[in-house]
Amino acid sequence: MQALGYLRADGRKGIRDIVIVAYLVECAHHTARRIVDLADDPHVHLVGFPGCYPNDYAKRMMKALVAHPNVGGVVLLSLGCESFDREGLAAHAAASGRPVETIVIQQAGGTKAAIAKGLEAVTRVRAQMADKEVRVPLALSDLVIGTICGGSDGTSGITANPAVGRAFDRLVDAGATCIFEETGEMIGCEGPMAVRASTPAVADAITASIAKAETYYRAMGYGSFAPGNAEGGLSSQEEKSAGAYVKSGSRPIVGVIKPAEQPTAPGLYLLDVVPDGPPKFGFPNISDNAEIVEMMACGAHLTLFTTGRGSVVGSAIAPVIKVTGNPETWRRMGEDMDVNAGAILEGSATLDSVGAEIVALVEAVAGGAETKSEALGHREFILTYKSFEPSGPGCMPRVA
Amino acid sequence: MAPAIILLHADDNVVVCCRTVMAGEAISADGVDIIAAEQVALGHKLARIDLPAGTKVIKYGAPIGSMTHPVKAGGWVHMHNMKSDYISAHLRDAAKG
Structure with a gap:
């Protein structure tokens, strides 16, 4: 790099x-x-x-x-x-x-x-x-990379999200720190996710975070499911969850962190974004940018944002790389999209080739190349009231 | 040309449309042979087999909800005939209140 x-x-x-x-x-x-x-x-x-x-x-x-x-x-x-x-x-x-x-x-x-x-x-x-100013050589192992999905549809879970999962596997293997989040969009995936935990304490933290999300969202009356998700072919929270979860790739989950906690070692982390205690200040995260801000507060240098319907957002502070899973969205909104994972549906790309394209783009953007949303001037930022208890000692990997 | 549908997992009882399929269109891909009962958009699901009310809908090899109404093979599977087993979803109509 x-x-x-x-x-x-x-x-x-x-x-x-x-x-x-x-x-x-x-x-x-x-x-x-x-x-x-x-x-x-x-x-x-x-x-x-x-x-x-x-x-x-x-x-x-x-x-x-x-x-x-x-x-x-x-x-x-x-x-x-x-x-x-x-x-x-x-x-x-x-x-x-x-x-x-x-x-x-x-x-x-x-x-x-x-x-x-x-x-x-x-x-x-x-x-x-x-x-x-001091400039120094940068390696993938210096980077913290977050992922989020927004405006998901029936293509997200079979193209863009698994392609980001392939990219995450490559990045983790290169020594990077990767963060996936939105435990409310992992409801129904807790079983397979806990199996990937690197320690029993992390497995327990995963299971507890999803149970908390389900209780919290039930109290709010809604899941993390927007009307556009349904118009794009998704029919239930757990269908959206299964599609969202594959962004995490296949590597072990080494820790569960909460907003503003810094990962202590490289590897793959789950960010628990649902507040602790009974609902106090409203929905866990009122829109996608609230989650991007929380990943930035955990040190994320940039965000891989997958979208089916076509989100246009970027972010202050950390560049956003947008990956669309829908070939129709790519044709309609290509000026806002950095990567076309919809090509997988049309047979002109594979999950591996798009995963490799995403990693190459991460390297280019880390080197200063502008993302589409940066060039368009997107600088969204939102921070609202929430409350969290600190994570338990078993939630982080031990530093060697 | 790209196939009309994709079967994501051998255990699935629904398939996902890779493009808009037309009513009456004969679909043959991934070992699935069905006739689309109506026009269905990219990203939406078609029943692979007849699904009686109460059947678990299986996608990615995992349950994603249950049928509230029966659907024949080739029919559109969505929120009008299935629901989450976990938590209710909200639609634009609810926002109009």
Whole structure:
């Protein structure tokens, strides 16, 4: 692999060098967005948390994101009276070796003054990033890669998802860290999944996470099943689950992690995204980008996104590679799709050939090549209230 | 030309359409010989054999729900005649309320 990464103080390597402008309450969102718009730089991304009430999950998520390997610098936008611990977040970013500046709108003197200060802060942060930039060779074993499906249909589970599974097998074999998620979309797959666990404790964690998902979704009244799934030929949660599960490939599952927990060793992980305890803040993840954000908070450098119906989303911070399983979607929405796994249905490609194509694209994107969603300017980001207990000690592989 | 349908697992009692199939179309692929009862879109399922109400629907070699109404071989299998054994799904009609 011919690519250079950005070396961070903690030893991790980024595949992008992004300045994040982060609003710490919805009241600072507009001001932060204006700063990003006026900076007019594809490497300046908007992220944030809209809530005014404190939430440990949101705090852990934001701390993980300001220290994400693809993030080189941070500008925080606070209104001034919200509960978010802006000093703690700024201190965490600074301790991670990143330049960080905080703009408090009430202290700055209002919207216009905060925008002007914010633009100056972005310029200063960029200059400091350039001064301390260290480029180092990048290998697949340096990468954390997530996968998610969105807008699934009857083709996803037989083309795009198993092709990503083949890519995951190759990536794990090359020493990468791979994450699959959405335990609510694994309901019905818990038996075969637990068999793949590398230890009995991990098997127990898998079984418990799926049981939790089923209980939680039952309480919410719905499974993770959208109208478009049905229009695309899927008839039940477990049919969607079986198709989604094959994204994980065939390698052993070495750990079960929760959002903002960092994998301790390479290998394949299940990310448990369903909150602990009784339903408190609503649906586990209100849309696909909420899951991408959680994988990023676990260190994912990029995401493999499979879609049948044709999702167009990208993400702030970490590039999204979109793989469509539906040849009709490829013809209709090819400008948004990076890989056509629908060719498998038409007989002009195989699961292995598409898997290899995905790995080659991961290497190219890690080396700086733009994905379709990056080039189109997609920078989606969403973070909402959730609550989790920390994972038990048996959920992670032991570090040798 | 690509086949009309794919049989994903030997134990399956449904097949998946690789393209839109037409009503009355004779389909012969993967050792399955059926006549499509109606027009069915890419990604949707056809019954491989007659499926009485209550039958487990098998796809990928695994149960994906149960028939709520009977369907003949070659008929469309979807939410009008099958349901999840786990948890209910929501449709656009429900959102219109």
